Each structure stands twice: as C-alpha cells, then as structure tokens.
Amino acid sequence: MLSKKLSDLFNYQINQELYSAYLYLHIANYYEEQHLHGFANWFNKQSKEELEHALKFRCYLQQEGVAVTLAPIDANFASFSSYLAPLTLQLEHEKKVTSLIHHLYELAREEKDYRTEHFLTYFVEEQAEEEATASELIEKFTLLSSSNSSLYLLDKELGSRQ
Numbered sequence: 001m002l003s004k005k006l007s008d009l010f011n012y013q014i015n016q017e018l019y020s021a022y023l024y025l026h027i028a029n030y031y032e033e034q035h036l037h038g039f040a041n042w043f044n045k046q047s048k049e050e051l052e053h054a055l056k057f058r059c060y061l062q063q064e065g066v067a068v069t070l071a072p073i074d075a076n077f078a079s080f081s082s083y084l085a086p087l088t089l090q091l092e093h094e095k096k097v098t099s100l101i102h103h104l105y106e107l108a109r110e111e112k113d114y115r116t117e118h119f120l121t122y123f124v125e126e127q128a129e130e131e132a133t134a135s136e137l138i139e140k141f142t143l144l145s146s147s148n149s150s151l152y153l154l155d156k157e158l159g160s161r162q
Contacts, residue, residue, distance in 0.1 A: 003111055007066045009104055010057055015071045016100060017054035021047045023093060026077045027086040034083065038159025043086075045161050053123070060119055083151070084141055091134040098127040 002010065028043035058068050080086050101123045108116040144154050 002061070002064045002066055002113065002116065006104070006107055006111065006113065006116060007061065007064075009107065010061050010066070011069045011071075013100060013104060014054050014057045014061070014068065015073070016097060017050050017057060018070070019073050020093065020097060021050035021054065022073050022075060023077065024050060024090075026075075027080075027090065030080050030086055036083070036155050038155035038157065039083075039086075042158040042161055043090075046090075053126075056122075060116075084138070084145070087134070087138050087141055091131065091138060094127065094130045094134050098131060101127050 024043045024047035028040045028047060031037070031039035031043060061068050080089075101120065105117060105120045105124055108114075108120060140154055141151075145151055
C-alpha cells in the first residue's frame with residue numbers, strides 16, 4: 001500500500017502529466033497557426049503521450065486502492081515570440097518533469113516500496129528519452145534555421161511521426 005506521502009505525490013504527478021498534455025496542445029495550436037503542420041503533429045503526439053502517462057499513474061493509484069484527486073489545470077500560457085521558443089519551453093518543462101519523477105523514485109526507494117520503485121523505472125527511462133529528444137530538436141532547429149528550405153525539411157520530418 002502506498003504511503004500518504006507517495007499517494008499525494010502520485011496525485012500531484014497525474015495533474016502534472018495532464019498539464020503537460022495541455023501545454024503540448026497549446027504548442028501544437030501555435031504551430032498550426034503558423035502553418036507548420038509537422039511541428040503541430042509532433043506536439044499533438046506529445047500531448048497524447050502525456051495523457052497516457054497520466055492514465056498510467058491513475059491506474060496505479062486505483063490498483064493500490066488510493067483515491068485519485070484531479071486538480072484544476074492552469075491554462076495561463078504565454079504566447080511565443082519565435083518558432084524556437086516552444087522547443088525551448090518543451091526542454092525546460094521536460095527537465096521539470098524529470099525532477100518530479102526522480103523525487104517520486106527516491107521516495108519509493110527510501111520507503112522500500114519496491115513495487116512502486118519498479119513502476120517508476122519506466123518513467124525514469126522515459127524522461128531520459130524525452131529530454132534527449134527535446135535537446136535534439138533544438139539542435140536540429142538551430143542548425144537548419146538558417147534558411148527557409150531547411151525549416152521546411154525539418155517540418156516535414158516532424159510531420160512524418162506516426
């Protein structure tokens with residue numbers, strides 16, 4: 001059974017994952033408005049992935065007999081000043097989520113809650129991938145943004161995500 005502290009943090013994490021999904025929809029909307037449909041596609045997929053993460057946490061809490069508490073999502077997002085700004089925001093946000101996951105993992109380990117620690121291993125690995133991908137997008141964008149044709153090619157690459 002999850003401790004009260006872990007239960008509370010899991011509920012918080014569910015809301016953070018839902019916030020992530022909402023944030024990435026906001027970014028997708030920005031790119032749609034800029035007619036960068038590949039970028040929008042990428043962030044729509046990211047949003048769905050974050051929702052899946054929230055549902056995994058929710059399911060785990062329910063399996064443990066813990067009530068799930070959903071909090072309001074702050075939708076007060078700023079507008080973007082450049083095509084690069086959302087990519088930078090994504091990396092910053094993923095680093096924040098990584099720190100939250102690590103905190104959960106550390107607490108599970110401290111409490112010798114091995115089942116929860118095992119469950120969280122997926123998210124530790126997932127966050128390493130998310131940060132690497134976000135960093136790579138920024139690097140590619142920076143490298144290719146010197147010409148409009150390069151930006152077009154990167155947009156096509158992002159648009160091919162299945």
